[in-house]
Amino acid sequence: MTATTASAPTAAPRRILLLVVGIVIVAVNLRAVVTSLGALLDEVRDGLHLSGALAGVVTTIPTIAFAVFGATTPWLVRRVAPARLLVAAMAVLTLGQLLRVITDSAAAFIGFSALALAGIAVSNVLLPMMVKQHFPDRPGLVTGVYTLSMSAGAAAAGAAAVPVAHAFGSWRAGLGVWALLAAVAVLPWLPAALHRGQQLAVRRPGHHPGARIRPARTRIGWALAVFFGMQSIAGYATMGWLAQLFRDSGFSPSTAGLLLAGVTLFALPFALLMPTLAGRVRRVDLLIVGLTVLSGISYAGLAVAPHGGAVLWVTLMGIGQTVFPVSLVVIGLRARTPEGTVALSAFAQSVGYTLAALGPLLVGILYEATGGWIAPLGVLTAALVVQGAAGVLISRPRYVEDEAHAPGAHEPVEAVAPTPAAVLAETGPLAEPLREAA
Template sequence: MTPPPTAAPALPAPATADPRPSRDPGAGRRTHPATGGALVLVGMLLVALNLRAVVTSLGALLDEVRDGLGLSGATAGLVTTLPTIAFAGLGALTPWLVRRVAPARVLVVAMLALAVGQVLRVATDSALIFVLTSALALSGIAVANILLPMLVKQHFPHRTGLVTGAYTMALTVGTTVAAASAVPIAHAFGSWRAGLGVWAAMAAVAVLPWVPLALRTRAAARRATPTAAVAAPTRVRPARTRLGWAMAVYFGAQSLSGYAIMGWLAQLFRDAGYQPESAGLLLAGVTALGVPIALLMPTLAGRLGSLRPLVLGLTTASTLAYLGLALAPHGAALLWVALLAIGQGAFPMILTAIGLRARTAEGTVALSAFAQSTGYVIAALGPLMVGILYEATGGWTAPIGFLLGALAVQTAAGMAIARPRYVEDE
């Protein structure tokens, strides 16, 4: 008969047991971030300011760029599709990269790529080099897109909603400022190159906080004892989980509507009788009203036990906005713009949900990469399908019907991710 456990003789402690604090830099980052929360937060906000400026500044000056470089219609279409291609393809490689290089060092390289790419693309007269250097700049954004939710989980696990709201608001501000000021800057300097190139300075500033963080991480790795036992992080594969696919579909469907709105809403209002300047202001209103929503939405998502009320509320706002745009685009334009801004709160909500639906930093970066890379493939269909339906029918009923269909898919995926659970458990 086997004796009870208490009858077993005491064994000596294993040789690896050590009451002293671990010198493993990975463990230090997981439990007590050695890099300092304030500097990480500042670095994240500066990175977020840059995440859409390179896209929206080009959109505002696309006609001038086409004339200046002699871009064909096909090449211009490729340039406007590059963001979703880069975000999908390069974003998927980020978890592999983070397993080998510290996130701070990755962000230094990403922001340098963004800055250098923006400088090089305004210094060329070649359409091919313009496309390639734009892709270089977008590669930095693609990596940063994936890393920010992971950094929130790693450094601010108890303030996920607040910090996600702060960097999402910074992203929205950067988007709005770049779209609104690119043309005036170009006019002030007499060239579209100034309107695009000025944002390279903002990317260079975003490098600065990450340099000391990267150096500190490298120094910590050198101080670690060669014999220290470091547990390899568990590989998380969201593509094998229902939650991962639901997150990807929700992210993709909301991004599809977002890109379609950015690309076609001004044209809809122009067709409804608004002057081009007024139509542009109405489009800018969607982004501007999104700033406070971007700050508040992650906080609400972090405090609610279930995301179901937010999912249904955002769907209701978007549905009313689409129906209003189809039936009375001119009569109550400001109301539809406000409802669209509320509906686009799905973006900061899903970014928050990425952190809420993973237990670990490794799970967060894997879920972030899968949801965003797969989602941006879906999102690329938005402007394309709206354009095809608009050209085929000559009106907005069919395009809005398509967006309502995408919204139904988004809602179904949202209900699937609403209840609390974790991707690692699946």
């Protein structure tokens, strides 16, 4: 009896610690598969004899996979407990990374990369829900910790992929080593996954327990999707083109790469601070607009003085892009329940990553057409304006469950042009889970 009593107070802290460790290790894996490939893309192209077109497909796969597979997560959550689903997602990520480094086929490499990214896509959507479910009183802090871990994992994989490849004499080692990290991410979730009582929290009374939450039929769902898409465009355009901008302005390739890495490096402290603030302040819109303005100043600086003020512009851009973890916090704040969070997260990320796939492409087209960076930076600035406006809308205290079940909510939102994600929801082999994600 005494032993039981003594162990009881320590059970909760141990469980909380295990949950935090599990979330952090999963987060570290969420960008490593992308940044490690980016660092070794030339070696992969030579090793698999990829054409320029196929190399373009490889670099576009992440956003497409995040959009398509992320949309299936609400459908999966209704059938598999979240902890078990995270274990499965990390197992799929491990398998995909291993299989893609043992093939000599370009098509198989792309397919196995998509498999690995499917595991990431599901985890992308699940983590905000896990934070909402297990840390309802500290969503900002925990979101900050896992987005900080995500950034650290991305930076570490990008920096270490080439040295590891050189150490083992093959690009395959530089990509395959990250499968070990994904396998480790399974371990903290095994106790919860093996627990028979593990299930999604029951819906609160008064929120139509028999009804599915469809964010595509709510204003808050579309506002969050647009906001997530606009900030994703900036992030992926930066990863794809910022180093080239600095090279064009007179920096050496190695210095341009360091400046690109600086966007992540300078943002790391703020990646923890900003989501914590978002979870505590009363006016989230002021925080979002402030970060958006910082990004706008960095774009203006890059347009007029890309060489002389490079470090300042990179610093401001890095801080401005911490609007990404803020968006994850707001997803949790705009839902009352874990199932509302996962539905809203899936919809916002599915539509958002679909838009994000267009960002680097549009920047590249404008750069080739004009031979300079004024037009591309102008388009990114326009995206910032939309981001700021959507940020004001998502800051209003509304909940997706309330809008989804309000009178007339069964009718589709008027005057909204269909997106690729919306089209996929009506056609194709993933039609049912995509419709349920919406």
